[in-house]
Amino acid sequence: MEHIDKMKNSNFNPVMVKLAIIIVMILLLLIPVSMIKSIITERESQNELVTEHVSSKWADKQEIKGPILTIPVSFQTIDKEGQLFNYEKNWYILPDQLNIKGDVSSKSLEKSIYEVIVYGSIIELDGHFDLKKNLNEPQIKEIHYDNAFLTIGVSDLKGIKNQLKLHWNDEAILAQPGSQIQGVVKKGVTVPVKIQQGENYNFKLKMDLQGSQNLSFIPLGATTNVDITSNWTAPSFVGNFLPDNREISSEGFTASWKVLQLNRNFPQEWLDDRANNHQLYMDQSRFGMDLIVPLDDYQKAMRSSKYGIMTIALTFLIFFLVEIMNKTRIHPLQYAMVGLALCLFYILLVSISEHSNFNFAFGISSVGIIGMISLYSLTLFKNKKLSLMLSLILIGIYCFLFTTLQMVDYALLLGGIGLTIILGATMFYTRKINWYQLQIDTN
Structure with missing residues (x-):
């Protein structure tokens, strides 16, 4: 008793000590929050592995490159010893006009608890090709x-689902498997x-093509026109x-x-000795679209966990204010359980969302946690009105968090405004409140 009286008569303030303890506890709770983020990352990685596995069986990302007309050319030269030396090169010619029309139908495939977005397309x-071109190269022996x-x-050739038949003027020609110009295609x-x-x-060529995640094209025509329609509602247009x-x-x-030929950095025709450079420039001119989920469940869960420290701090602030204003003592262990x-x-949010809709999982998880903390506060506060106020504030916090998660472009703006209002x-x-005179009853 004598030690307590000395503390009361000195500058010792139990309120500040309690506040310091609460701050330390908030910092310690960053450890489980960090562990939860690791769990979310792990589950997301597992989802990506499943996506890759399913895509590899269905068909992976698809890139259409062509058609490229190749004409073998024989050359003849004389070496230093005066002997004739024959060799061949390929003459590559790109179409003067290339039109691509695509109808892409997305669908989802399920593997275990995971859902993978794939597509089928026509x-x-x-x-057309204009062959009025001349190959102005020395030492040409014959153009074949x-x-x-x-x-x-x-x-990804396994995505082709029909026999390919090319209409070349009035002739129909079946395609043969494999590329004979692997330096280019x-x-x-x-x-x-x-x-x-x-x-x-x-x-003219019609192709029934399956793929997943991405569909892209290389603009090989002197003029390339691409028109795509799809039932997918959240495309991401990518490429050059x-x-x-x-x-x-x-x-x-x-x-x-x-896309015009002037918009890319490779010509309409070339010989083999320049193929590697043009291959690089072709890849750089790729364009198309990703068929993506704009904000999947794991991304939403990760974003919500980043607000974890805010939720914990606000809830502890409410408990602390009730403690000092209502003369109610709450043990640090009780803060820890909250x-x-x-x-x-x-944890509930991630585990439930893997088996149901994210919004449903958020609702179930928030109702469960709000109900648990509100019932627990009835014993701590011994005041139904204060417990009801706590419940309403927690509902407001989770509603604010849910609204923020639904926003993609304005999430940061909404979060900043919300935190400013809360503060x-x-x-x-x-x-x-006079914080200097405020004391917690130590009796």
Whole structure:
């Protein structure tokens, strides 16, 4: 008793000590919050592995490159010893006009508790080649027009679901598997064609193609037009060119591109010795779209966990204000149990959302945690009105968090405004407290 009296008569303030303990507890609760973030990251990584596995079986990202007309050319030269030396190169010619139309239908596949977005598509290619070009190279022996062939690049060949038949002027020609120009097109199909110098050739090809996550194109035409329609409502347009026109609605999207040869850094024709450089520039000119979930459940759960420290601090602030204003003593261990209950919310959110809708999981988790803390506060506060006020504040916090999670573009703005309002309200309701004279009853 004598030691307590000395403490009361000195500058010792139990309120400040209690506040320091609460702050330390908040910092310690960052450990379970960090562990929860690790769990979310682990589950998200598992989801990505499942996505990759399903995509590898269905068909992976698809890139359409072509058609490219290849004509073998024989050269003859004389070496230093005066002997004739023969060798061959490929002459690559790109279409003067390339039109691509695609109808992309997305669907979801389920594996265990995970959902993977894939697509099926009908891709139509048409255009024409102008063979009035001349190859102005020295030492040409012969241009083998009779051995010419077209190559259409498809990055994942198992996604092709129909026999490919190329219409070359009035002739229908079946495609053969594999690419014969892997320095330019690594994977694809080959179509032998009959050509003559100085003629124009029209081509048309229809392709039933499966894929997942992404569909992209290489603008090989002197003029390349791409028109895509899809039932997917959340496309992300990626690559070197954005659509000239786009419309996105609740029923899907349409997008169109027009790319000129002047917009890319490779020519309309070249020989083998320049193929590697042009291959690099082709890849750099890629464009298309990702079929993505704009904000999946794991991303939402991770974003919500970043507000964990805010939720814990605000809840502890309410308990602390009740303690000093209502002369109610709350043990640090009771603060700890409330803090752990708040951390448990995120575990419930992730685990339930893996088996149901995220919004439903958020509702169930928040109702459970709010109910648990509110019932616990009845014993601590011994005041139904204070417990009801705590419940309403917690409901407000979780409603604010839920609204913020639904926002993508304005989440930071809403979060900043909300936190400013919360701090302002706290300052208003505590403005008349004399913190120097405030004491906690130690009897």
